Amino acid sequence: MISYIRMMKILIVEDEIHLADSMVRYLSNESYRCEVAYNYAEAIDKISYHTYDCILLDIMLPDGSGMQLLQELKKEPRDEGIIIISAKDALDDRIEGLHIGADDYLTKPFHLPELAARIFSIIRRKQFQNTNIVHQDGLHIDLLAKTVRYNDTPITLTKKEFDLLLFFFGNKHKVISKNTLAEHLSGDFADMLDNYDFVYAHVKNLKKKLAEAGTPSFLKTIYGSGYKWEA
Amino acid sequence: MKNLLTKTLTPFTIYAFIVLAASIPVYFFLVDWIWINELDENNQLIAQRVEIEFNEQKINTEKLKESIDFWNEIQPGTHIDYIEKPLAKDSTYSIYRQNPYYEKFGGDKVNRFRGYITTIQINDQHFALTVETNVEETEETVGYIAVVTLLFFIVLVLGFWLMNKRLSKQIWKPFHRTLDRLKDFQLNNQKQLTFEKTDIKEFHELHVALEKLISQSLRTYQSQKEFTENASHELQTPLAILKQKLDLFLQDKQLTEEQYTLVEDMQYSLSRAARLNKNLLLLTKIENEQFQTKKPIDPGPIVEETIDMFQDFIEGKVLQIQFDIQGIPAIKGDSYLFEILIQNLLINAIRHAQPSSTIVIILNETTLSVSNGGTQALDDKQLFKRFAKQHDNRQGAGLGLAIAYEICQYNHWQLSYTYSQKRHQFTITFFPQII
The missing domain is CATH 1.10.287 (Helix Hairpins)
Structure with a gap:
């Protein structure tokens, strides 16, 4: 069984053309289709006629606030996953956003693979609440129980290895740099150390465990220090 | 540092001293001049009286010489001499004489006299009459004046000093209040x-x-x-x-x-x-x-979460973390800021710890300290400044400790750095006003 039964629709509400463009180019593939609203009015227009699987919402728009839009969205029962994107790292905004009904909050500047991984998790959580299991060629990942097996062989992963596996799963066929993974794993403090050896160590362990269970080598090392998950 | 009034007191004192010192010779000449004038007048009066008295006695010429000799004998202050012609004019003089009775009665050894020589007529004969009166000696006058002046000088200086003390309290009161305000200004x-x-x-x-x-x-x-x-x-x-x-x-x-x-x-x-x-x-x-939130913060779990968050970094350098909870401080603040504070202190320790060493975190009722091994004390003046570089800084975090410092300031905690026994230690004192 393939997890993606239909194309997922994503609405990107972002006034900065370059950012919106990057997101569209990175996210659009065989499973995602993206639409862009460059301002509040366009966004209101789009959400009143269409439904989406996920909405990326920039808080600061030239003609209105993303928070307002969020309130509009939450007036009627809808099941879009909503990720707030903000240049402000204010805790209050984060709490307010999540309180009103956003599912996640990302602070600019962020990596596109980070965004893709979040979208992947939110769509899975929203739409496959009861049996949230993703598959690929015999590899089963249970997102709720946080367990992994290959055919019938269970694979025991640490919290970080599982986290990395999902991150790769949300970024299939994409080249992910060590830097992106380091930021994903340690947030703001990624650059505080002299090397990213810990990223290498985690990925190496993950690869080893997958190989021991007999999975085909989905996770490839590319250009010496980058990674790519092949499906 | 002198205060302002002491600065004015010194020149005032010097000025008063000069003026008073200069007044001493002026007073002396004045007093002496008055003395001499008065005595000259007095001597003239005596001369007139002598002339009148002699003429009133109607002494005959033979007896007169005898009388004059007798007069000269018993009147030490005056002397009458016979002269052929009257003197061209009267004259005055000052003279110092040995005191012949000094041995017997004491007093001054040398006395100053003011003399007056005039012509008197007795029985149509001319006589030169010399009248001498004792005058106060110059040195003595100067001495007395100097003593009095010095007394006044002392009174003046004392007065200045007392007034200064009073004035500095009163006049400068608003100034000191202004100064206090400025000191509190942030x-x-x-x-x-x-x-x-x-x-x-x-x-x-x-x-x-x-x-x-x-x-x-x-x-x-x-x-x-x-x-x-x-x-x-x-x-x-x-x-x-x-x-x-x-x-x-x-x-x-x-x-x-x-x-x-x-x-x-x-x-x-x-x-x-x-x-x-x-x-x-x-x-x-x-x-x-x-950040206006003031909620109770329990540092223990936050420190543990932070250690957990940096586990990769800790393992990467094979560090040991020793976290001792000896007590829990009752503190309030913004927990988000507190997390950032702990993160910055811990990442700083991790970055600067030698590989395979131990980072010690101690929490008690009043302080939280984080320490790591080191070889050389850091410059604590530069430490909490923004973008300040330390000697061994490779990738200057630049702002980590400055942020930690600001967060502590914001909560009225004190962040201090010490280096002892080859360990760098950062300590947050939660209640600095009590200690």
């Missing part, structure tokens, strides 16, 4: 100072000038803060664009390994720029007092 409080009204012109001018200066500083500070905040905000978008374009660039099928490495390097620098920017924003927010 630029980042953003509160304009107001000074008490005063009727002293100089202080009023000082107040006006100070108020102007302060409001100008406040405005400058405010606009500088706004600038930092706006600049940081505006930077977020281009940083985000760069970051995402690089992510896209990595997906290029034609990418070579060399180009990939270049992108990784760019991404690394971008991460630093982004974090720096976030930290600048955070500092501005702390300064703008945008």
Whole structure:
């Protein structure tokens, strides 16, 4: 069984053309289709006629606030996953956003693979609440129980290895740099150390465990220090 | 440092001394002149009396010589001599004489006399009459005047000193109040100072000038803060664009390994720029007092979470973390800020710890300390400054300790650094006012 039964629709509400463009180019593939609203009015227009699987919402728009839009969205029962994107790292905004009904909050500047991984998790959580299991060629990942097996062989992963596996799963066929993974794993403090050896160590362990269970080598090392998950 | 009034007291004293010292010879000449004048007058009167008395006695000429000799014998202050012709004019003189009775009666050894020589007529004969009167000696006059002057001088200086003490208390009172206010002034409080009204012109001018200066500083500070905040905000978008374009660039099928490495390097620098920017924003927010939450904080779990968060870094350097909870301080504040504080202190310790060493964190009722091994004490003047570089700094965090310091300041805690037994230790004192 393939997890993606239909194309997922994503609405990107972002006034900065370059950012919106990057997101569209990175996210659009065989499973995602993206639409862009460059301002509040366009966004209101789009959400009143269409439904989406996920909405990326920039808080600061030239003609209105993303928070307002969020309130509009939450007036009627809808099941879009909503990720707030903000240049402000204010805790209050984060709490307010999540309180009103956003599912996640990302602070600019962020990596596109980070965004893709979040979208992947939110769509899975929203739409496959009861049996949230993703598959690929015999590899089963249970997102709720946080367990992994290959055919019938269970694979025991640490919290970080599982986290990395999902991150790769949300970024299939994409080249992910060590830097992106380091930021994903340690947030703001990624650059505080002299090397990213810990990223290498985690990925190496993950690869080893997958190989021991007999999975085909989905996770490839590319250009010496980058990674790519092949499906 | 001398205070202002002591400075004026010295020249006043010197001036008074000069004036009074100069007055001594002036007084002396004046007194002496009066003396001499009076005595000359007195001598003239005596001469007149002698002349009149002799003529009234109607002594005959034979007897007169005898009488005059007798007179000369018993009247030591006067002397009468027979002269052929009357003197051309009267004359006066001063003379010092040995005191012949000094041995017997004591007193002055030498006496000064004022003499007057005039012509008198007795029985139509001319006689030269000399009258001498004792005058106070010059040295004695000078001495007395000097003593009195010195007395007045002492009285003056004492008076100056006493008045100074009183004046410094009273007149300078508004000045000291102004000074106290200025000492309490803090630029980042953003509160304009107001000074008490005063009727002293100089202080009023000082107040006006100070108020102007302060409001100008406040405005400058405010606009500088706004600038930092706006600049940081505006930077977020281009940083985000760069970051995402690089992510896209990595997906290029034609990418070579060399180009990939270049992108990784760019991404690394971008991460630093982004974090720096976030930290600048955070500092501005702390300064703008945008964190108003005051909720009880339990440091223990936050420290444990932070250790957990940095587990990769800790394992990477094979560090041991020793966390002793000896007590729990009752503190309040913004837990988000507290997390950032702990993160910055811990990451600082991790970065500077030698591989395979131990980081010790101790929490008790009043302090939280984080220590790591080191070889050389750090410059504690530079330590908490923004972007200050330490000698062994490779990738200057630049802002980590400055942020930690600001957060402590904001909560009225004290962050201090000590180096002993080859360990760097940062200590947060939660209740510095009690200790």
